[in-house]
Amino acid sequence: MRRSGFLASFLLTLLLWSSTFSAYAADGKALFKGNCGSCHAVNKKVVGPALKGVHDRWENNEEEMAAFIKASQAYMKAGRKFSAYTTQLFNEYNQSIMPNQALKDDEITAILAYIKEEGAKPDPATAAAPAGDGTGAGGGLTFSENAVYTGLLVLVGVLGLITFILLVVIGVLVNAIRAKNNKQVFTLKESVLGLAKNKFIITIAVLVAAAGGANELVTQARGVGLHKGYGPVQPIAFSHKLHAGQYGINCNYCHVGAERGKSATIPSTNICMNCHNYIQQGPQYGEKEIGKILASWKEGKPIEWVRIHNLPDFVYFNHAQHTKVGGLECQTCHGQIQEMEVVYQHSDLSMGWCINCHREKKVDLNKNNYYRTVHAELIAGKEDSATVEQLGGLSCARCHY
């Protein structure tokens, strides 16, 4: 636990926690998700094998495993202890190459420790902790957060019990004193009723309940339909990092509507085929993923991409208005897409998010004719720039049908 603070160590001691909360847990998990999660899960086969039980398959030899992880192809050819086994595995996995992992030894040790720990747990389908597939970017509580919340709940329960026992003890003592002074003795029922009539206690209870309720309500209301961080697994492992980042393909080449119309649009298979007619091998997945494009094209079946961004139907949003007219970069709203292996929603798309920008953002009135012609009245007297708000960008009807 090193220096995880007084409260944490108190909680841990109180609940007699053992090794499940060890120092490597967070590290190994994060490293695993970041480096291996796109191809591996502990409990299920993804691109590579499920890693549960991998220590048994490698006779607990972490040194050999590390050598393989760092350079799987070289390991396979080097005639080492498990080379024959990995050749067999490689063929079993349709010769998908596991890329070399540039990790330090202690990082690999942390990852392997995480795999071992996860693998030892009961099947995630029946366990309480969310399994996660390693590809989503946002999402629920992590294992250790869950443990802390459970710990806090238990603590509150224990404190409540102690309070109750103390109250009973106080009651008994008060009765003893009253009996000694020949005063009336209260029964348990009378004591409880007395407490329930106490104005101070009632006020506190009502305040606590109201604060809790209000907090819950606000969180719920804010969260409706907002999916910041949502990044689902797509039917093809299409990478923006590779296409828009490494190969620098312009966003508009694929999202043809982004500067022309309301919707940016998702490219059809035809657009992919402009290149993949010729490029049929990928650096990471070989023919596997690109093969799906060819199949879609041959069969005339569109690829069923999972939609990520989705405003409610009662909101009007237009891409061209923002990119072409407003001069905004895609990244302002979508984040660094060209660095994302898997796209996720960068902004929360809430009304507050739209409004905040409309309040602050200034547009260049002389950059194009749009403003002088469409907003002539609104911008009369303004020289060079105006905020979106000054152009009417806060009025309800602009965004709501």
Ligand code: HEC
């Ligand atoms: C791009 C996909 C990919 C990534 C990323 C990846 N692997 Fe693999 N891994 C594979 C494939 C495919 C195999 C099957 C064997 C082969 O291809 O040589 C494999 C095999 C393995 C094996 C042997 C499994 C067994 O059952 O014996 C281990 C261990 C392993 N990977 C660990 C890791 C670790 C740890 C990371 C992250 C640091 C990682 N891999 C990242 C694809 C990947």
Ligand code: HEC
């Ligand atoms: C080679 C074609 C291609 C290029 C270039 C490209 N994209 Fe995409 N984009 C796609 C495909 C295919 C999807 C759907 C699959 C996915 O989400 O990864 C997508 C999805 C998206 C999404 C999420 C759509 C949704 O479902 O809500 C955004 C946002 C996006 N791209 C923005 C960009 C930006 C910004 C750039 C430039 C930096 C860019 N894209 C470049 C093909 C491309």
Ligand code: HEC
């Ligand atoms: C302008 C050219 C171009 C377009 C259009 C294009 N790609 Fe690619 N794609 C590439 C290049 C270049 C590579 C990398 C080839 C390499 O490095 O060997 C690639 C690789 C891939 C890979 C293999 C990844 C891997 O690591 O194995 C997939 C999958 C892929 N593209 C999907 C798509 C999809 C889906 C579309 C359409 C939405 C698309 N591409 C459109 C140029 C393009």
Ligand code: HEC
């Ligand atoms: C002002 C913020 C903003 C900017 C700038 C912006 N987008 Fe979007 N984008 C959104 C919002 C909001 C949605 C959701 C729209 C909906 O659900 O109707 C979205 C959705 C998308 C989608 C998926 C749905 C669709 O419209 O087809 C893609 C793809 C996309 N954007 C690409 C781009 C690209 C490429 C650029 C840059 C040329 C860009 N966006 C610039 C806010 C923005």
Ligand code: HEC
């Ligand atoms: C990062 C800044 C930014 C964000 C975020 C943003 N906008 Fe805008 N918006 C602009 C700019 C700049 C303009 C261009 C000014 C104009 O055309 O009047 C604009 C214009 C508009 C207009 C046209 C107003 C007019 O002139 O009639 C509408 C409608 C609109 N935005 C809706 C939305 C909605 C809906 C959202 C949220 C889903 C949103 N915007 C998010 C910057 C933003």
Ligand code: HEC
């Ligand atoms: C710049 C764009 C924009 C303007 C201006 C705007 N809204 Fe919205 N509004 C949105 C977006 C986007 C959503 C959906 C996201 C959300 O629920 O927060 C929304 C959601 C709503 C909702 C549903 C809330 C919910 O939780 O489901 C109501 C009601 C609403 N707006 C009323 C208004 C009223 C009234 C005005 C004028 C005072 C207004 N809006 C002005 C963009 C806008």
